[in-house]
Amino acid sequence: MSTTKTYEEINQKLKAGKAVVLTAEEVAQMAKELTPEEIVEKVDVVTTATFGAMCSSGAIINFGHANPPIRMEKIRLNGVPCYEGLAAVDSYIGATACNPDNPEYGGAHVIQDLLEGKDVVLEAWAKGTDCYPRKHIKTKININTINEFTLFNPRNAYQNYNVAVNTTSTIKYTYMGSLLPNLRNATYSTSGELSPLLNDPEFKTIGLGTRIFLGGTQGFVVWPGTQFHTTKPKNELGVPVTNGATIAVMGNLKEMSPEYIQAASYEKYGVSMFVGIGIPIPVLNVDIAKRVSINNSQIETSVLDYGTVGTPKLGQVTYEELQSGTIKVKGKKIRTAPVASLKKARKIADELKKWLQNGEFEVSKPVHMFASNTSLNGLKETEVDND
Amino acid sequence: MIKKRYILNFPPQSGDKAFTYHLVKEYDIRINILKAEVYPGKRGSLLLELQGKKENIEKGVEYIKSHKITCESLDKRIRWKEEKCIDCGNCTAVCFAGALNMDKQSWELEFDKSKCVVCELCIPACPLNLFEIDFR
Structure with missing residues (x-):
């Protein structure tokens, strides 16, 4: 029988400084040579991270x-x-x-x-x-x-996100950046194999109460994020190929650092905020080891035309292709650009790794798991009586 | 042979002189006009790439300056507040000149100012507003 571990066992190892903690990029490398069975033996916690613009964010203040x-x-x-x-x-x-x-x-x-x-x-x-x-x-x-200054973000850390392109003849200014006309650029915003919710696509370890890195301090997952969609199309590895689930997070802004919270303003769109989030994933069993082993060539996402109403899908690409600098869509080579910082995401994953290794941070068992069969309503418009 | 880009700003009274012709003819400089905004009677701005012998370019620049035209190397007119950059990559999406690129290992932004063509698309594309280009 293959190894299984409990949260308590992992936390004891963390406290004793004996746990093996790797970032999701490191474990993806390791998985090229080791099987999931070997990884669950060797690795205790995998750190994931993202640093991107997350519009559904804000703060509770008591004056x-x-x-x-x-x-x-x-x-x-x-x-x-x-x-x-x-x-x-x-x-x-x-x-x-x-x-x-x-x-x-x-x-x-x-x-x-x-x-x-x-x-x-x-x-x-x-x-x-x-x-x-x-x-x-x-x-x-x-x-x-x-008094209180509490970050409370209703929808953060999207599980995968679309690639944005523009097929029209005029530049489009979007939250995915400035999209040049006639498919002259493509932007993407997910940190790929390092991205939190892509490493636990079915929410086996992330749930209500999960302790996370948030803006430079410890925060928590406090609810499924808004637009929590768990039944979007998935590839053969069970990873959604478009924007799927999200998380709501909370933390004490008074303990956070401006290095991991950054205001942003997008031309002809509006204001948003970069939020730094890191989530530790305890490698409890072979299934989770398999999930965290995923690499950029195995994660796919959809290319959508942001210039056309209804954002039609034009193709599907991997993060390996996106990070190479060019993708091919409809036979055309298109230059890619990230709109979220992989450098900063890596810094967060490393920082969280240090906290775990130093015994300053525990992995926490969720007090409640999220639903797995959710989909979304559109906004249906109905006639309003004027009386 | 060296190649360097300069921004030239013309006062209203010098807009009708054929400076580029003299640069070619008298200083043996190969010029490439990358951007020009000329408003006769008001002012003019030019982005020029000068290619030639180092001493000829220096003399050519002196010649331009002697006619009350400011001539400054392009990199002195571009400001990028690097210390505030979060390496998000938004500016690289619009930089078709290839001056702004993400390093594929470190995922840090690299800015090669010598490749800039002053399209100015990076200015609105940066969500932190970290670029300034003084062309006019």
Whole structure:
């Protein structure tokens, strides 16, 4: 019978400094010579990582109460609108929110400014109540004056993502970068064999409560991400060939580093935020060893035309081809470019590896596993009565 | 023989002189006009690649400067805030001149300014706004 390990056994080894931790790139190399049965014997934890723009991100902030107090009903941080429907001084600032008069500066920039210790102007308005008499406040806040500053990202770390091209005759500005006309470039955003959810495609170890690297500190997977889709087409290795599942993550921004959280602004699209995420995958059995052994030549993704409504699929390519610099679509050679940083992803995978090896980080058994048969609704439009 | 790119900025009064002709004829310089914006009576900007003997290029540049035209090597007009770069690769997607490339081993951005043709597409393509090119 082949080896199986428990979370407890792996954590004991980690604590004793005896565990073998490799990055997903290292284990993919190793798998060219060793079988999954040998890998489960040799390797205890595999670190995965990604550093890409993740629009569905944001922060929960508690400003603290002023004297006299105000029940904030309209809130701006450096002019960027924040959510005002959470009690008196709680708010949520979304990464993509922005002031229409200054669309290149958004919620992600506010989060980054706070993270870097800069002062941010808080302005809020209210109608005034008996218990919260104040109607207006304008003051400076920073990371030390606010109470909670919690990163809460509803949809991060997409399991695979499409390659974007443009078949039209004009340049298209998208969240996948500037797409030149007539198929003159192709952009991709996943870190391939290093990508977290491609190394555990069926969520055998990642679930509610999984401890992760988030923005430079320890964070957690707190829910399936929005648009959690587990029944997209898969290749023969069980890896989705287009964007599939996602995760929702949370962590303490006060402990994070600006090195792993970076605001971004895309021409004629809007604001987004690069988020650094690393997930350790415990090699519990042969099946998981097989999954983490996957390499770029075995991971495929779909090439979509972002210039045409409905983004029709034009082809399917591997990450090995994408990272080589050119792909072939419809008989045409196209230059490729990443839009997420593999260098930074590698740094995260290495950093997480160090934390694990030093016994500073435990692998955690999820307290609840995610559903495996989910699909998505589109937004169906129905007539609205005007009465 | 050396090859180098320069940005030339013309004041309004010098827009009608045939400088490039003199560069070829008197200094034996092979010129390649990579980008030109000329607004007669206002100003003009030119991206030139000069190829020839080092001393001839130096003399040619002096000749241009003596006519109140600024002539600066291209790399001095390009700013890339490298220390803030996150190596995402967005700029490499639009750089058809091949000046911006990802190193296939380290996946770091490499910027060979000598290949730049001042198309300026990298400026809006960079999500961190790290490029500045002073052409005009």
